[in-house]
Amino acid sequence: MKPLVLLSPTAILGYGFPAASLDRGLSFHPDVIAVDAGSSDPGPYYLGAGQSFVPRRSVKRDLVFLLRAARRLRIPVIIGSAGGSGARPHLEWCREIILEVAREESLSFRMAVVPADVPRELLLEELSNGRVEPLGPAPQLTAEAVNESTYLAAQMGIEPLIEALEGGAEVVLAGRCYDPAVFAALPVRQGYPAGLSLHLGKILECAAIAAVPGSGSDCMIGILEQGRFLVEPAGEGRRATEASVAAHTLYEKSDPYLLPGPGGSIDLQEAVFTQVTDRRVAVEGSRWRPASPYTVKVEGARQIGYRVVSLAGARDPAFIEQLDAVLQGVEERTRDNFSHEEGSYRLLFHVYGRDGVMGPQEPHPAAGHEVGIVMEAIADSQEFAEAVLGFARSTMLHFGFPGRLTTAGNLAFPYSPSDFKVGKAYVFSVHHLLALPDPRQIFPVSFEEVHP
Amino acid sequence: MKPLVELAQVIRTKNAGPYELTLDIIFKSRRIYEQVKKENSLNAALIARVYGVPEPDILKAIYFDPACAFKATMKRPLPCGDPGERDIYGAQQHAPLLNLLLPWEDEHESDS
Numbered sequence: 001m002k003p004l005v006l007l008s009p010t011a012i013l014g015y016g017f018p019a020a021s022l023d024r025g026l027s028f029h030p031d032v033i034a035v036d037a038g039s040s041d042p043g044p045y046y047l048g049a050g051q052s053f054v055p056r057r058s059v060k061r062d063l064v065f066l067l068r069a070a071r072r073l074r075i076p077v078i079i080g081s082a083g084g085s086g087a088r089p090h091l092e093w094c095r096e097i098i099l100e101v102a103r104e105e106s107l108s109f110r111m112a113v114v115p116a117d118v119p120r121e122l123l124l125e126e127l128s129n130g131r132v133e134p135l136g137p138a139p140q141l142t143a144e145a146v147n148e149s150t151y152l153a154a155q156m157g158i159e160p161l162i163e164a165l166e167g168g169a170e171v172v173l174a175g176r177c178y179d180p181a182v183f184a185a186l187p188v189r190q191g192y193p194a195g196l197s198l199h200l201g202k203i204l205e206c207a208a209i210a211a212v213p214g215s216g217s218d219c220m221i222g223i224l225e226q227g228r229f230l231v232e233p234a235g236e237g238r239r240a241t242e243a244s245v246a247a248h249t250l251y252e253k254s255d256p257y258l259l260p261g262p263g264g265s266i267d268l269q270e271a272v273f274t275q276v277t278d279r280r281v282a283v284e285g286s287r288w289r290p291a292s293p294y295t296v297k298v299e300g301a302r303q304i305g306y307r308v309v310s311l312a313g314a315r316d317p318a319f320i321e322q323l324d325a326v327l328q329g330v331e332e333r334t335r336d337n338f339s340h341e342e343g344s345y346r347l348l349f350h351v352y353g354r355d356g357v358m359g360p361q362e363p364h365p366a367a368g369h370e371v372g373i374v375m376e377a378i379a380d381s382q383e384f385a386e387a388v389l390g391f392a393r394s395t396m397l398h399f400g401f402p403g404r405l406t407t408a409g410n411l412a413f414p415y416s417p418s419d420f421k422v423g424k425a426y427v428f429s430v431h432h433l434l435a436l437p438d439p440r441q442i443f444p445v446s447f448e449e450v451h452p
Numbered sequence: 453m454k455p456l457v458e459l460a461q462v463i464r465t466k467n468a469g470p471y472e473l474t475l476d477i478i479f480k481s482r483r484i485y486e487q488v489k490k491e492n493s494l495n496a497a498l499i500a501r502v503y504g505v506p507e508p509d510i511l512k513a514i515y516f517d518p519a520c521a522f523k524a525t526m527k528r529p530l531p532c533g534d535p536g537e538r539d540i541y542g543a544q545q546h547a548p549l550l551n552l553l554l555p556w557e558d559e560h561e562s563d564s
Contacts, residue, residue: 041467043533043540137471137511137527243478246519247462250476254468254525256516273518304535348536359538361503361529363548378535427534428470 004187004224005030007234008204011216013037013062013079013094014054017207018218018235025219025234026069033070034182035062036205037094038081040299040428041252048150048301048426050089056097063101067171071107078161078172078182085299086176087151088117095173099450106452109171112164114445116175118152118298122442123434131435135297136254138431145429149300152430156296157262158194160443161185167447175443176299178261179205183222192224198266199286200229202259203248210248211238228284230276239279246273262297263439264290293435296442300430305345306382307425308389310375310418312396312411318403319410320367323351326410330396337391345379345388373411378425389419454556456549459484462521463549467542470532472511474525475499475546485520493554499524502548 007030010017014037042053052059070077083090095113102108123146126132132141146152153176162185164172174182180201187197200222203210208218211233219234231240249268250256259266270285314320327349334347352372355362375392379385397411436442456463462478477494479485488494496513500506505526512525530537539545 040470041532041541044470045533135471136469138531243519246516247476247478247521250474250478250516250519250521250523252466252468252474254472254474255512255514256519256521256523257514268518271518346535350538357538357544358547359529359536361545361548363502363551376535425535428531431470 001191001226004190004192006183006186006200006204006222006224007033008183008207008220008222009033009035009066010062010219011036011206011209012039012054014059016058016062016217017065019065021219021235022065022069024236025221026073028221028223028234030073030075030221032076032078032186033066034078034080034204035066036080036177036179036182038084038086038176040085042084044301044426044428047085047087047153047299048303049424050087050151052090052093053084056093059094060097060101063097064105067098067101067107068105070170071109076165076170076172076186078174078185080174080177080179080182082173082175085151085153086116086174087153088115088175089151091115091173091175098171098173102450103452108449108451110168111171111173111448111450112167112169112445113448114156114160114164114172114174114443116153116156116177116443118154118434118442120146120152123152123298126434132298133295133433135431135433141430141432145302146300148302149429150302152298152300154296154298154434154442155262156443157181157439158185158188159439160445162189163440163445165189167445169447171450180261187224193288195266195286195288196224196229196284198261198288199268199271199283200224200231202266203231203245206248206251208233208235208238209251210245211240212244213238214244228282230280230282232280240281242273242275242281245281245283263294264288293437294439295433295435296439298430298432298434299428301426302429303424304427305378305380305425306385307422308377308382308385309420309422310389310393310413311415312373312375312393312413312418313370314373314411315370316406316410317369318405319401320371322401323367323371326396326399326401329399330392333395334388334392338388341384343380343384345377345384347388347392348376348378350374350376382421382423386419386421393418453553456552456554459488459554463546465542465545467532468525471528472525473528473542473545474523475549476521476523477549478519478521482520487556488522488554489515491555494522494524496524499526502552505529
């Protein structure tokens with residue numbers, strides 16, 4: 001079987017890569033450029049609001065390089081989890097950027113677009129049929145959570161991507177997608193085993209993060225051969241080592257021996273990592289364990305209100321010493337002030353320099369000579385959130401406490417305006433497994449001919 | 453006893469999805485790793501204690517030989533992005549591990 005070369009340019013589309021590394025990666029004569037564009041790590045806002053967490057200009061920059069190179073070499077580009085969260089608006093956002101690049105760079109290609117949206121009625125029906133399970137410690141799904149979610153996206157496996165390649169796609173733009181699938185689709189279609197292909201994909205999806213020194217914005221090469229795969233960073237000055245590649249297998253996963261994904265798990269009980277050159281590691285023994293029924297992860301987020309935040313510092317020792325009493329006092333005054341108002345709100349404080357990062361789990365909750373205070377209000381209207389936060393902020397600024405010397409104000413504000421209107425606030429509402437009779441059922445592939 | 457920070461080259465935490473936090477401790481050498489693993493010095497009960505959570509919240513505690521690593525995965529106290537949550541990526545929740553002392557006998561000290 002002919003070795004297959006995969007190029008992973010960057011950890012997330014838009015995170016960038018040195019042009020020299022891409023050139024060096026292209027010198028390996030890749031059969032495909034594949035890139036993961038998404039993650040749920042940046043939190044529920046981006047899925048809920050239909051927004052990308054990577055700036056448009058950064059995504060376009062990467063696409064200019066990748067589409068140019070791929071058309072020159074006549075190899076496919078596969079993009080998964082378009083726009084970050086991979087629901088309909090994210091996919092459309094990324095598609096428009098691709099069309100713009102094609103126009104500006106005079107490129108023509110056949111593009112497959114694969115949305116990953118789950119029809120709301122289907123999820124409700126399958127929920128009532130008992131075919132939806134929580135993933136890990138997520139709560140049981142309710143019809144209310146499904147109905148309140150702005151978008152519902154499922155993580156596709158390799159099957160819809162293979163369908164796109166078989167339809168002659170030169171660019172595959174997929175909605176929410178299992179990160180390793182964009183890398184594994186071509187190898188599996190050409191007969192390579194799913195276990196090795198997906199394990200290679202798992203390592204390549206973060207590009208050079210699996211190298212030393214690690215980087216989320218540099219290229220990585222993967223080569224599939226009979227019975228094993230090889231990984232090597234494209235960037236000069238980086239190496240893949242047994243330790244760096246094995247360690248990456250742990251990354252962001254709950255169990256390193258069994259990595260579950262759409263339709264089954266990558267089983268690494270027998271995986272062996274071997275240093276073959278100074279910069280290159282070989283891996284063998286990774287296996288695929290198909291699951292029945294075939295399940296996909298569904299993600300959704302729902303709006304809980306509107307958020308306003310304010311940042312301030314405090315430098316007065318007496319204020320810092322009595323901070324908990326002050327915060328409690330501010331909370332009580334705020335509650336009293338708005339007790340006759342309709343609507344609900346939450347007022348939250350984070351005290352940096354004390355326990356801002358870990359809260360009650362902080363092992364050393366002692367404040368230093370100064371603290372940073374983040375004040376946050378979430379209310380059911382933007383107007384109410386602004387009022388609550390404005391009141392709490394001005395109350396804290398002038399709050400009296402025993403031994404107060406600094407009667408002109410307790411807080412140092414770095415900015416005017418002091419309050420930042422964040423807009424809609426979201427929480428994750430769906431993180432569940434949905435059983436599908438056919439892995440391609442909710443991932444319809446459509447083709448378009450793109451011309452400048 | 454020996455400080456964990458002298459035995460490990462990586463001590464990190466990260467989300468494993470919005471509802472789980474996973475911590476990785478990668479040791480400096482295979483001999484150090486094998487010793488820690490043999491004595492089971494790191495385990496679910498210890499992680500539960502240093503994080504102040506009930507032991508059933510520690511969903512996995514696994515030694516991973518290929519990377520000379522111990523991994524534990526726990527239920528997040530608050531899901532990623534919920535109101536009051538403090539670390540969206542879960543990337544800075546490792547501090548309670550930095551003061552850990554592990555049982556260690558003198559004859560192994562040359563390994564570190």
